[in-house]
Amino acid sequence: MKKGVFGKYGGQYVPDEMIKILNDLDKEFEKAVKDKEFMDRYYFLLKDYTGRPSPLYYAEKLSNKYGCKIYLKREDLNHTGAHKINNTIGQALLAERMGKKKIIAETGAGQHGAATATAAALLGMECEIFMGEVDVQKQKMNVFRMQLLGAKVNVVKEGQRTLKEAVDAALRYYVKNPEVFYLLGSVVGPHPYPTMVREFQKIIGEETKKQILEKENRMPDYVVACIGGGSNAMGIFYEFRNSPVKLVGVEPAGLGLDTGKHAAALCKGSPGIIHGFCCYLLQDEKGNPKEVYSIASGLDYPGVGPEPSHYKDEGTAEYVTITDKEALDAFNVCSRMEGIIPALESSHALAYAFKLAKTLDKEKIIIVNLSGRGDKDVEFVAKLNA
Numbered sequence: 001m002k003k004g005v006f007g008k009y010g011g012q013y014v015p016d017e018m019i020k021i022l023n024d025l026d027k028e029f030e031k032a033v034k035d036k037e038f039m040d041r042y043y044f045l046l047k048d049y050t051g052r053p054s055p056l057y058y059a060e061k062l063s064n065k066y067g068c069k070i071y072l073k074r075e076d077l078n079h080t081g082a083h084k085i086n087n088t089i090g091q092a093l094l095a096e097r098m099g100k101k102k103i104i105a106e107t108g109a110g111q112h113g114a115a116t117a118t119a120a121a122l123l124g125m126e127c128e129i130f131m132g133e134v135d136v137q138k139q140k141m142n143v144f145r146m147q148l149l150g151a152k153v154n155v156v157k158e159g160q161r162t163l164k165e166a167v168d169a170a171l172r173y174y175v176k177n178p179e180v181f182y183l184l185g186s187v188v189g190p191h192p193y194p195t196m197v198r199e200f201q202k203i204i205g206e207e208t209k210k211q212i213l214e215k216e217n218r219m220p221d222y223v224v225a226c227i228g229g230g231s232n233a234m235g236i237f238y239e240f241r242n243s244p245v246k247l248v249g250v251e252p253a254g255l256g257l258d259t260g261k262h263a264a265a266l267c268k269g270s271p272g273i274i275h276g277f278c279c280y281l282l283q284d285e286k287g288n289p290k291e292v293y294s295i296a297s298g299l300d301y302p303g304v305g306p307e308p309s310h311y312k313d314e315g316t317a318e319y320v321t322i323t324d325k326e327a328l329d330a331f332n333v334c335s336r337m338e339g340i341i342p343a344l345e346s347s348h349a350l351a352y353a354f355k356l357a358k359t360l361d362k363e364k365i366i367i368v369n370l371s372g373r374g375d376k377d378v379e380f381v382a383k384l385n386a
Contacts, residue, residue, distance in 0.1 A: 003191070004026075004190075004191025004192060004194075004195065005191075005306070006194070006306045006307045006309065006310035007309070007310035007313055007314065008271065008278065008310075008313075009271070009277070009278045009279050009280075009306030009307070009309040009310050010191055010194060010277055010278060010279075010306035010307075011190065011191060011277055011278055011306075012190040012191050012276060012277070013190065013273050013276050013277060013278065014190050014276040015175065017175075017178075018175060018178075018190070018276075021178050022190055022191065022192065025098075025192060025196075026191065026192035028094065028097065028098050029094060029192055029196050032093075032094050032097055033199060038093065038097065041093060042089065042090055042093055042200075045089050045093075045122075046086065046089060046203065049079060049089070049122070050078050050079040050080075050085045050086070050089065051077060051078055051079055052078070052086075052203065052207070053207045053211070054073065054074045054075050054077050054078055054204075054207065055074045055077065055211075056071050056072070056073055056074070056207075056208060056211035056212060056215065056367070057071065057072045057073075057074050058070075058071055058215070059071065059072050059338050061337045061338060062333075062334070062337055062338060062354070063357075065337065066353075066354050066357035066358055067357050067358055067360065067362055068357045068360040068361065068362050068363070068364040068365070068366060069216075069362075069363070069364065069365045069366065070353060070357060070366050070368065071212065071215075071220070071365065071366070071367045071368070072338075072340070072367075072368050072370045073204060073207075073208050073236060073367060073368065073369045073370060074370055075204060075232065075369060075370055075371050075372060076340070076342065076343070076346070076370050076371070076372050076373035076374075077373075079118070080111065080114050080115045080118050081111065081114075081343075081372055081373045081375060081376070082111040082112075082115065082232075082343065082371055082372030082373070083201060083204060083231065083232045083235055083369075083371050083372065084111045084112045084114075084115035084116075084185060084231070084372075085115040085118065085119070086200055086201050086203060086204070086235070087112075087115075087185065087197050087200040087201055087231060088105075088112070088115040088116045088118065088119040088183060088185075089119050089122075089200075090196075090199075090200035091119075091181070091183045091184075091196070091197075091200065092116075092119035092120060092122070092123050092125065092183065093123070094181075095123075095125065095181035095183065096123050096125070098181065100125070100179075100180065100181040101125060101126060102125060102126040102127070102128070102179075102180045102181065103116060103119075103120045103125050103126070103127050103128075103180065103181050103182075103183050104127075104128045104129070104130070104170055104173055104174065104177075104180050104181070104182055104183065105127075105128075105129050105130070105170065105182070105183045105184070105185060106129070106130045106131070106163070106166040106167045106169070106170040106184070106185060107129055107130070107131050107135070107142075107146075107163075107166060107185065108131075108132070108135055108162065108163035108166065108228075108297040108298045108299075108300055108301070109135065109139055109142070109296065109297040109298035109343070109344075109345060109372075109376060110131065110135065110139040110141075110142025110143065110145070110146070110297070110376055111142065111298065111343070111372055111376065112185030112186075112298075113129040113131060113142060113146050113151070113153070114142050114145045114146055114149070115185075116129065116151070116183050116185070117129065117145070117146045117149035117150065117151035118149055119183075120149070120150070120151065121149045121150050127149075127150060127151040127152070128151065128152045128154060128173075128180075129146055129151050129152070129153050129154065130154045130156055130166045130167075130169040130170040130173070131143070131153055131154070131155060131156065131166050132155075132156045132160070132161040132162040132163060132164075132165050132166045133155050133156060133157045133161035134160065134161040134162050134297075135161075135162055135163065135166070135297045135300075136153070136155050138297055138380050139297060139376050140379070141375070141376055141379070142376050154169065156168075156169045160291055160292075162292075162297065162300045163228075163297065163298070163300050163301045164274075164289060164292075164300075164301060164302055167188075167189075167275055167301075168275075170182060171275060171276070184197065185197070185229070185231065186228070186229025186230060186231040186305060187201075187229060187230045187231050187234045187305035187306075187307055187308070188229045188230070188275060188277065188279070188301075188303065188304070188305050188306075189275055189276055189277055190275075190276035190277050191277070194277070194305050194306050194307055197231050197234075198231075198234045198235070198238060198307060201231050201232070201234060201235030201238075202234070202235055202238045202239060203235070204232070204235035204236045204369065205223075205235060205236045205237065205238050205239030205240060206239050208223070208236055208239065208367060208369075209239050209240065212365070212367065216365060218365075219240075219243060219244070219245055220245055220365040220366065220367045221245065221246065221360070221364045221365050221366065222245065222246045222247075222248060222353075222356065222364075222365070222366045222367070223236055223237065223240055223245055223246070223247050223248070223366075223367045223369070224248045224250060224349045224352055224353045224356070224366060224367070224368045224369070225237065225248075225249060225250065225349050225368070225369040225371065226249075226250045226251075226252075226296075226299060226345045226346055226347075226348040226349040226369075226371060227249035227250060227251055227266070227299075227304060227308060227319070228251075228252070228263065228294075228296075228298055228299035228300070228301050228304070228345065229301055229303075229304060229305055230249070230304055230305035230307070230308040231305075232345075232369050232371035232372075233249045233308060233317075233369070234305065234307055234308060235369070236367075236369040237249075237308075237311070237316075237317060241311075241316055246318065247311070247316065247317040247318065248317065248318050248319070248320060248352065248356075249266065249308060249311075249317050249318070249319045249320075250319075250320055250321070250322050250348045250349045250351070250352045251263065251264040251265065251266055251267055251299070251304075251319055251320070251321045251322075251348075252264060252293075252294035252295070252296060252299040252300070252321065252322065252324070252327075252348060253321035253322055253323045253324075254292075254293045254294050254295070254323065254324055255293065255323070255324060256323060257321060260290075261293040262292065262293060262294070262321070263282070263292035263293060263294045263299055263300055263301060263302065264282075264321045265279070265280045265281055265282050265301075265302060265303050265304045266280050266304055266308065266309070266312050266319040267319055267320070267321050268282060269281050269282045269283065269302075269303075269304075270283065271309070272287055272289075272303075273287065274289055274302065274303040275303070277306055278306060278309075279303045279304050279305060279306050279309045280303065280304050280309045280312065281302055281303045281304075282302040282303075283302070289302040289303070290302055294324070295324040295327060295328065295344055296327065296343070296344035296345040296347070296348065296377075297344075298343070298344075298345040298372075299345050299348065320352055322348040322351045322352050326348075326351040326355075327344060327347040327348045327350075327351050328344075328347070328381065328384060328385075329351065330342075330347045330348075330350040330351035330354060331344060331347040331350075331374060331377070331381060332381075332385070333350075333354070334347070334350055335374070340370070340373075341373060341374040341375065341377075341378065342370055342372070342373065342374050343371060343372035343373060343374045343376065343377060344374065344377045344380075344381070345371060345372060346368075346369070346370045346371045346372055346374075347374070349368050349369060349370075349371070350368055350370075353366050353368045
C-alpha cells in the first residue's frame with residue numbers, strides 16, 4: 001500500500017507549499033518512533049502522568065440487564081478525561097523534538113483542546129485552540145479548562161460554528177504560520193496525520209487485547225467504538241484488525257437519517273475530499289461538505305478518517321448509527337446503573353452495545369471503548385433531562 005494512502009483514501013490534497021512541511025513532519029515522526037529514548041519518554045508519561053494502563057472493567061449490572069458480558073475500556077479515567085491525551089502527549093513530544101515553540105489545535109467537544117493545552121503546559125509551550133462558537137456554548141467548562149492551562153481559545157463564528165469550521169480555521173492559520181506545530185486531534189487530515197494519530201492511539205487496543213485474555217482467556221466477540229473522525233475507534237480497532245473479532249463503529253444518526261440532521265459519513269456518505277484528504281464524506285452534488293449535526297460535539301463532522309473509510313470497503317469493520325435519543329438514554333442508564341457518567345460521544349457506542357447484547361448468547365463478550373467521561377456534558381444533559 002502506498003504510504004499515506006489507505007485503499008483509495010487519504011493522501012495530501014493541500015497547497016504545494018504545504019507538501020514539504022508535511023513530508024518533513026513525516027520524516028521526523030518516523031525517526032521519533034524508532035528512537036528508543038523518545039518512545040521510552042512517551043511511555044513513561046503515559047504511565048506516570050496520564051495513568052495508563054486504563055482498566056478494562058466488567059460492567060456486571062449492565063451485563064445482567066442486557067444479556068451478555070459487557071466490558072468497558074476505561075479511557076475516561078485518563079488524565080483530562082478521555083483518550084485524547086495519548087495522542088497529544090506523543091505529538092507534543094514530537095513538536096519539542098523538532099524545536100517548535102507553539103502548538104495549535106482544533107477541538108469540538110473540547111477534550112482534544114484540553115488535552116493539547118495540558119501537553120503544552122507540561123512541556124512549556126505556547127498554545128492556541130480553535131473551537132466553534134456552538135461548541136464553546138455547549139462546552140463552557142472545557143473552554144475554562146483550556147484557558148486555565150494557559151491556552152488562547154479562538155472562537156470560530158463562521159458556517160455552522162462547529163468542528164468542521166474549527167478545523168478550517170486551524171488549517172488556515174497553519175498555512176500562514178508554518179513555523180507552528182499543528183497538533184491534529186483525530187485520524188483525519190493530510191498524510192502523515194492519520195497514521196501519526198493512530199500510532200499514538202493504538203496503545204488502547206494493545207492494552208485491551210492483553211487485558212481481555214487475562215480476564216477471559218479468550219478474545220472478545222465484538223469491539224464497539226463511537227466514530228466521528230475516528231481516533232478512539234482506530235485506537236482500539238487496530239490491534240484486532242486481522243482477527244476474527246467483529247469491529248463495529250457507531251456513527252451519530254442525530255435526529256434521524258431521514259431528517260438530514262445527522263453526521264453518518266460512513267453509512268450515508270460517498271468518497272470525497274475534505275481538509276486535505278480523501279474519505280467517506282457527506283457532500284452535495286458539487287462535492288462540498290454538507291451541514292451535519294450530532295448531540296455530541298466530538299462526532300459533529302461531515303467526514304471520517306481514511307483508514308476507517310478503507311475498513312468499510314474491505315469489510316474489516318462494520319458501521320452502524322445511533323440517534324441522539326438512544327445515546328442520551330444510554331448516557332442515563334450507564335450513569336445510574338454503573339456509577340460511570342460517559343461522554344455523549346461514548347454513549348453512542350454504549351447504546352449500540354446494549355441493542356447488540358440483547359441478541360447474543362450470555363457468554364458472548366462485547367468490549368466498548370468508553371472514550372471519555374461525561375463531566376463536560378452534565379450541564380447540557382441536565383437541561384435535556386429537565
